[in-house]
Amino acid sequence: MPQPPFSSSPKIDVLISEVGPRDGLQSIATTMPTMNKMRWLDALAAAGLREIEVASFVPAKLMPQMADAAEVTKHACTLPGVTVMALVPNLRGANAALQAGAQKLTLPVSASTAHSLANVRRTREQMIDDVRSISQLRQDIAPSARIEAGISTAFGCTLQGVVNEDDVIRTAVLCANAGADEVGLSDTVGYANPAQVRRLFRRLRMELGPRAGAAHMHNTRGLGLANCLAAYEEGVTTFDSSQGGLGGCPFAPGASGNVVTEDLVFMFEAMGVSTGIDIALLREARAALQAGLPGEPLYGMVHEAGLPKGFIQSMDFLSKEA
Template sequence: MKPDVVISEVGPRDGLQSLSVSMATANKKQWIAALAAAGLREIEVGSFVRRDLLPQLADTAEVVVFAKSLPELEVAALVPNLRGARAAIEAGVDKLTVPVSASEAHSLANVRKSRAEMVEEVRAIVALRDELAPDMEVEVGISTAFGCTLQGNVSSAEVLRLAEQLVRAGAQSCGLSDTAGYANPRQVSDLFRSLRSAIGPRAGAAHMHNTRGLGLANCLAALEAGVRTFDGSLGGLGGCPYAPGASGNVVTEDLVYMFEAMGLRTGVDIDKLLEARQVLSASLPDTPLYGMLPEAGLPLGFEERSHV
């Protein structure tokens, strides 16, 4: 059956890019295969950026080819510019994810372009997609939508104006990212409701960080505001090198458990998801992993209750 909520796993990109060590390509493939076997149907497997900037993701093209061989998996990759988009299209991804910051300071630090320049970059990426791969989805993640460690406050009006510009540039969906971990549930609810009013069904995923312990609460607030796609990172890996102090993403294991415990279908098998966590741990033995569910385990009778 179609899931009630979609969990998009971003660990192989967002998680690994935050680490000082690189995971071997063979281990990445094993991890992604384990994630897909657990029922995750959308995985952001890497990023097409210069090798000298993110050597951890230099093998993304090879990883994409492998991920495309897995059945029923939508393979996404982050592309910060037109050059990256061309490489991703050539590799055969299903979805291009473009980061556009609502904070001017973060945009200049992260991609060396202003917000206005990034809107034009999205327009160029969409034109390239139309020419080379018209069925490929172009998704924008509006980063620092709830605040920025470099700029401070980011007004909701700025975020909504940017989202409207990106939709006019051709983005098929615009999600909101709490890059710095500044968001609170009321803010998340209000901004996602406003986003849906501004751009309608093109309002996209919630990408929440757990920097201050509000990741799951913010996802619940987004759910109540109508969001049905949520980014998560296995073991809570992640962060942003251009947002000082930002720490890991919402833990996929905890996110899936929360929704399943509420009676919402995710399509993810939690036992197999925990097996994928073991693959990750074995591949990065010195990297700390996070999450409450892996420590506590499933409550007695959970399986029966979650499928009522």
């Protein structure tokens, strides 16, 4: 069970990892101003998010939305109790992220060769070599930082089609052997279904034990929450999501729509599964997001419908901090 990174917080049952500031913002044409990004991060932290993927360290000419990655990362590191995560596609990006203070690096290692070449212009085998090199770099300059390998297109690929499940698990094991502290599975293109999610995460946990990592689900075909629940029932306790459902994959045609953070938090809290996140403050953070992206469509059933009459979130975690 994940523990919050600071001792004054209570135990939680699941860790919600907010990926909107990276996955969401790099997937839209509009570039959010740096100050608005910082205000949004402040609001997310105030709501109780304990892990936030804040940026992607890639060349600005390729992804101008992430040109301020170092500045945003440095600001995020001032937020108490937040694990600051950054996506890095290669050794150069990893070095820049660690120099900026990132506490956790996530590497996209695709189980689909076609997607890997489109996404990072490297083969799966080359990316596994990069995991090894980045693990060594981490040991040299920031040994306390953690490395996560996210197995992209684990449930299918719009470019390749079916992705062999044995290839997915083999890739995950190779990443762990290369130095990844945790390895998660990503439904990059929104193909997954609950039976498939249970099957693959069961196999992943059998192979990697506690190093089996997050479930990164998309809601492209309306199964995002169902797939998260299926993963939870297999023992997964870390879930990626994006406020307002921002995000997708620019190198996977038709892959839109991350799981909405507000809806995911509500589902777990309604079940009595503690996230440590204040839903009311989370909804306020949405206003900070919208202020930085005026006119950009946001999604979410809880935002549209509101909370059920009589719904009272347990606020034990707030009373313990008071």
